[in-house]
Every structure is written in structure tokens, then in C-alpha cells.
Amino acid sequence: MTSTIIDFENVTKEYPDGTVAIEDISFSVEEGTTTVFVGPSGCGKTTTMKLVNRLEELTSGKIYYDGQEIRSLDKIDLRRNIGYVIQEIGLFDHMTVAENVGMVPTLLEWDRARIDDRVDELLDLMDLPAETYRDQHPMELSGGQRQRVGVARALAADPDVMLMDEPFGALDPITREKLQDEFLEIQAQIDKTILFVTHDIDEALKMGDKIAIYRNGQIVQYDTPKEILTNPANDFVREFIGSDRLIKELKFMTAGDVMDETADVTGKTLSELGAAGVEFARNGQGYLTVERSETTHVALMKIYEGHVEGVLVTEGEEVVGTVTEADLKRNLSEGR
Amino acid sequence: MSLLVESIQYLFDNFETFLQLLQEHVFLVVVAEVAAVLVALPVGILATRNDAVKRYALRVGNVFHTIPPLAVIALVFPFVGIGMKSGFVALWAYGLLPILINTITGIEEVDESTVEAARGVGMTENQILKSVQLPLAVPVIFAGIRTSTIINVGNGYLAFFIGAGGLGDWVVTGIALFNNPQILAGAIPGALLAIGLDLALGRVENRLRTGDEPGQRSTTAAA
Incomplete structure (x- = not known):
């Protein structure tokens, strides 16, 4: 169904002074997904990214871009087909915003009107x-x-792949979160393959379809956010996720995932429950409910804030299940 | 105060000679300066891409620049002979270093992340130089050209010693004859010339900075 667009095969990068930046790394990135490289600084995540657009050259192994070995491709053409965003941004200060955004199309010699249209479209999108x-x-x-x-500059020529090296790292927390949210929305529209570097595990969990956790030039775990949260490969990963791992995990489960569908409230509407005098999930304000698609984190907050033993899970008018604190505990991975 | 009046008097009494000397002086400085830019700018650019070029260019430029201007002139004329020609060569050699240094610094000090972004979007090294590094280095490079020009307006006075003419004629003769009005009539226009050329170059720089970039990639400002 999905095909891979970037494949690393036993890739090693060693600098002339003998420093090994990354060692024997293999992974594949599926088209249209966001893969986040995360790890402490100096772990090789940025180097991995720069190998893809050949700002760095690998020492051994192979990297494939859309099935072709990247060393067989022209460096300049390759870069023009890959969007590149860095933390320091690196805008061309002597040019206007439009000229900055239109840089790659200009290099590709699009005609003037097409560049102008594309620039306007992107600025509006951003x-x-x-x-x-x-x-x-x-x-x-x-x-x-x-x-x-x-x-916008990176998206200008409509590249299939975007490389983003700590794009939001230098921004204040509020702006960063806003841009993250906006970018997730944009990504849903444009559907690019994105390689994203960050040192912030929360950002990684939020942005990534897949996460590669780096340590000393090696990938210690390459998995979905949920899998990384529930099955950390080792103590390093567990420590890197942080002591609030279980709370993070709650954000990756929906009420629908953990609910108990066997309770006898299932299949009824809230007004029917009220008429029948059911006390479960009810306090002074009425019944506490969550949507099936809401996270278990929301469910837990409601349980605590409302002083109830559980909440009702609804889909439209109908109650489809219940979530209690016990359900949550049972579904969280063990503290280990 | 009366000295100043006497100087002005002297200048107008000898106005034709003055114009002649001023013309020689401006000609000397401008031609030497243009030649210095034509050499120092390309060498400076080359030096940012090749360490050996950088080492040797700076060494040569420094040698020319640390020797007193009078000595440079003295060194040049045995090879080129008496007259305007050796004046050019001396001023040219002396004007190289500021331009060379500022070209190198200007290009090297363009933000590393800007250059990396340019490389990352797929610009070739030549495109990076032409569209990113040079435009961003313009203010620094121009500061070098301005410094070099001002220095050479001053050095131009010494060109008189090798028969290259210029305002040095009045100043040096005036000193020999204890003729103060003549000295000032030669010196003050030189100071004004230095200021004038500096302002003119400032103008050119502004033109370059605001004028040249939209030239190629015109925005839809016409709308």
C-alpha cells in the first residue's frame, strides 16, 4: 500500500578527524509520513538529515531516494527537490519575502507569473x-x-520531501506550539514526506508518525509514538521520555480504545439514563461524558475534576461505553 | 582668519593652475582606485575560496600597506619611471589592502546559516556568491573602497615628488617657500575632495543596495 521514499542501508558517517557521527544506521521512511529524529545534542540526528540532501556525504552504506541511490543523483537537482528548513531560518535579508519564497522556483526557471502565483498561494497558506x-x-x-x-520557501517548488532541522527550536513556547499546530494542519493538506529533527521529546511525540530515538550516533528505537511510549526499548529511551511517561501515554489513547462496552448503560441516550435515575458518572451538573475520539487524558481529567468514578463515552446522542479509573490503569503499560 | 582669506585669494588668483592641479589629482586617485577595485575585488573573492590565495594576497597587500606611502612611491619609480604612471602604480598598490581585507571579511561574515540555507535549497556555489554573499557583503566592501579612496586622496599629494602632479605641487612648493596661503590653497581642496568622493561613493552604495536586487527578480510592485 504505502511505498518507502527514503531508505538508509547501513549508513555510516565518519569525519576526517575520526569522529563517527552516525554508525551503521538503517531505516525506511514511508511516503507521506512525518518521521522525527530525536535525541540529545551531538547524537547524529542533524547529520542524518544532512546526508539526505547531501550537505554531508556518507562514508559507507547507501541511501536511496525514491529508489535511486542518492550518490547517482545530481546534488543540486536533489536539493531543489527537497525542501530544507533550519532552526536559524537563514532567510536572505537583502531580498523581499516574495523573493525569498520564490528562490527555488526561480532557480528552476519557472516563468514569472507562475512564481508570483505560487508565492502568493504559499504566503496565504502560511x-x-x-x-x-x-x-x-x-x-x-x-x-x-x-x-x-x-x-514557505522550503515548500515553494512543491518538493516531495521536506527536511526540517529544529524548525521551531528558537521560538518562544507559545509561538512554537502555535506553529506546531498550524504545521500539523498544513501537513494534513499537503501530505509531504517530512524528516524532522528535534531534541524535544514532546515535540517528537506530537509531530511524528514515526520516531527515531538517537543515542551516540545510533538509533536505539524506531517506532510509532505510541509504541515508544508503551514499549520503550531500554532505560535510555524510558529516561528520555521522562518521568511523566504514563501521562504522555494517556494522550495517545482514545476513550474508544479503553472503554468498557459491556456496561448496561450502553446503547441508551443521556435523557434515558436521566429518566432511569442512573447515578454513574453523574454529579451536580449532570452526566460527565467524553467523545469516543477524545483522549484518555481528557477522560481522566474529567473523572478527577468531576469527582466521579468514571465517565460515559458518547457517539452523537448515544452512550457507547464507560471509562473508569480502573479501565485506564489496566490499559496503561506497567510502571516497570 | 586672514590667512584663510589670503589662501582663497591665492586660489582665485591662480585659478587656472588650480583647476589643472585638481584635475590631475582627481584623475590620479580615481584611475588608481578603479584599478585597485578591479584587482582587489576578484582576488578577495578568490581568497574566500582558496586559503593559499588568501594567505599570499593578504601578505602582498600588507607589504604594500605597511611601507610608508612615500617609500612606495620611491620604490615604484625606478621601475616605471618619473611621471603620472608611477603615481598610478604607487597609489594603486597602496589602495589594494583595504579593499582586499573588506572583500574577504564582508563575504566571510555573511551569516553561516544563510549560506547553508542557500546551499540547502539547491543554489550552486556561484549562485550563492552572486545572489547571496556579494549582495550581503556590499556595505563592508564599500567601506573598504571608501577607506582606500580617502587614503589615496592623501597619498596623491606625495605623487608630486615623482612628477605626477596634483595638489601636492602647491603644498610642497608652499612649504619650501614658507608660503602659507599656497599650502592651504592646496590642502583644503584636498580635504574637501576626500569628503566629496566619500559621499559620492556612499551614494553609489545606496543605489547598489536598493536598486540592483529587484532588477532581476522584479516583484509585482507594478500592480
Whole structure:
């Protein structure tokens, strides 16, 4: 069904001074997914990314881009087909926003009108209305706006793959979260294959379909966020996730995943329950409910805040199950 | 105060000679400076890409620059002979270093992340130089050209010693004859010339910075 677009085969990168940045790494990235490389600084995650657009050259092993070995491809063409976003943004301060965003299409010699249209489209997508921003210079923008321009520049030629090296790392926490959310929405629309580097595990869990956890130039675990939370490969991963691992895990389960469908409230509506005088999940304000798709984290908060033993899981008008504290405990991975 | 009036008087009494000397001086400085830019700029650019070029270029530039200007002139004329030509060569050699240093610094100090971003989006090294590094280095490079020009307006006075003419004629003769009005009539226009050339170069720089970039990639400003 899905095909892989980037494949690493036993890739090693050793610098001339003998430092081994990454050692014998193999993994595959599926088309249209976001893969996050996470780990402490100096663990090789950025190097991994730079190997893909050949800002660094590998020492041994093979990397395939869409089935072709990257060393057989022209470096410059390869880079023009891969979007690149870095933490420092690296905008061209002597050019306007429009010229920055239109850089790759210009290099690809698109015609003028097509570039202009594309620039406007992207600025609007990035929530920087084109009529206001296209003729401004990067220095006039805030940090968050500058990074939006950086992302727009990377998207300009509609690349299949985007490399993002701590794109939101230099922003304040509020702007960072806003950009993360917006980017998730944009990603849902544009459906790119994204390689994303961060040192922030929360960002990794939020952004990634797959996460590769790095340590000293090696991948210690490559899995879905949920799998990493519930089955950390070793103590390093467990420590890296942090002591609030179980709470993070709650955010990755939905009420629908853990609910008990056998309770006798199932199949009834809230008004029927009220008429029957059912006391479960009820307090002074009425019944406490969560949607099937809401996270177990939300369910737990409601249970604690409402001082009830459990909540009802609803789908539209109908109650489809119940979630109690015991259900949550049973479904969380053991503390180990 | 009366000295100043006397100087102005002297200048107008000898106005034709003055124009002649000023013309020689400007010509000397401008031609030497243009030649210095034509050499120092490409060598500076080359030096940012090749360490050996950088080492030797800076060494040569430094040698020319640490020797007193009078000595440079003295060193040059045995090879080139008396007259305007050796004046050019001396001023040219002396003007190289500021331009060379500032070209190298200007390019090397362009933010590393900007260059990496440029490389990452698929610009070739030449495109990076032309569209990113040089435009961003323009202010620094121009500062070098301006410094070099001002220094050479001053050095131009010494060119008189090898028969290259210029305002040095009045100053040096004036010193020999204890003719203060003549000295000032030669010196003050030189100071004004230095300021004037500096301002003019500032103008050119502004033109370059605001004018040249939209030239190629015009935005839809016409709308």
C-alpha cells in the first residue's frame, strides 16, 4: 500500500578527524509520513538529515531516494527537490519575502507569473497575507513570521520531501506550539514526506508518525509514538521520555480504545439514563461524558475534576461505553 | 582668519593652475582606485575560496600597506619611471589592502546559516556568491573602497615628488617657500575632495543596495 521514499542501508558517517557521527544506521521512511529524529545534542540526528540532501556525504552504506541511490543523483537537482528548513531560518535579508519564497522556483526557471502565483498561494497558506507581506524584508518580521517564510520557501517548488532541522527550536513556547499546530494542519493538506529533527521529546511525540530515538550516533528505537511510549526499548529511551511517561501515554489513547462496552448503560441516550435515575458518572451538573475520539487524558481529567468514578463515552446522542479509573490503569503499560 | 582669506585669494588668483592641479589629482586617485577595485575585488573573492590565495594576497597587500606611502612611491619609480604612471602604480598598490581585507571579511561574515540555507535549497556555489554573499557583503566592501579612496586622496599629494602632479605641487612648493596661503590653497581642496568622493561613493552604495536586487527578480510592485 504505502511505498518507502527514503531508505538508509547501513549508513555510516565518519569525519576526517575520526569522529563517527552516525554508525551503521538503517531505516525506511514511508511516503507521506512525518518521521522525527530525536535525541540529545551531538547524537547524529542533524547529520542524518544532512546526508539526505547531501550537505554531508556518507562514508559507507547507501541511501536511496525514491529508489535511486542518492550518490547517482545530481546534488543540486536533489536539493531543489527537497525542501530544507533550519532552526536559524537563514532567510536572505537583502531580498523581499516574495523573493525569498520564490528562490527555488526561480532557480528552476519557472516563468514569472507562475512564481508570483505560487508565492502568493504559499504566503496565504502560511497565514502571512500576500498583499501585506510579499514586499516586506525579513528584518521587519517577528521570529515566528520569519520561520513561516522559511517553511514557505522550503515548500515553494512543491518538493516531495521536506527536511526540517529544529524548525521551531528558537521560538518562544507559545509561538512554537502555535506553529506546531498550524504545521500539523498544513501537513494534513499537503501530505509531504517530512524528516524532522528535534531534541524535544514532546515535540517528537506530537509531530511524528514515526520516531527515531538517537543515542551516540545510533538509533536505539524506531517506532510509532505510541509504541515508544508503551514499549520503550531500554532505560535510555524510558529516561528520555521522562518521568511523566504514563501521562504522555494517556494522550495517545482514545476513550474508544479503553472503554468498557459491556456496561448496561450502553446503547441508551443521556435523557434515558436521566429518566432511569442512573447515578454513574453523574454529579451536580449532570452526566460527565467524553467523545469516543477524545483522549484518555481528557477522560481522566474529567473523572478527577468531576469527582466521579468514571465517565460515559458518547457517539452523537448515544452512550457507547464507560471509562473508569480502573479501565485506564489496566490499559496503561506497567510502571516497570 | 586672514590667512584663510589670503589662501582663497591665492586660489582665485591662480585659478587656472588650480583647476589643472585638481584635475590631475582627481584623475590620479580615481584611475588608481578603479584599478585597485578591479584587482582587489576578484582576488578577495578568490581568497574566500582558496586559503593559499588568501594567505599570499593578504601578505602582498600588507607589504604594500605597511611601507610608508612615500617609500612606495620611491620604490615604484625606478621601475616605471618619473611621471603620472608611477603615481598610478604607487597609489594603486597602496589602495589594494583595504579593499582586499573588506572583500574577504564582508563575504566571510555573511551569516553561516544563510549560506547553508542557500546551499540547502539547491543554489550552486556561484549562485550563492552572486545572489547571496556579494549582495550581503556590499556595505563592508564599500567601506573598504571608501577607506582606500580617502587614503589615496592623501597619498596623491606625495605623487608630486615623482612628477605626477596634483595638489601636492602647491603644498610642497608652499612649504619650501614658507608660503602659507599656497599650502592651504592646496590642502583644503584636498580635504574637501576626500569628503566629496566619500559621499559620492556612499551614494553609489545606496543605489547598489536598493536598486540592483529587484532588477532581476522584479516583484509585482507594478500592480
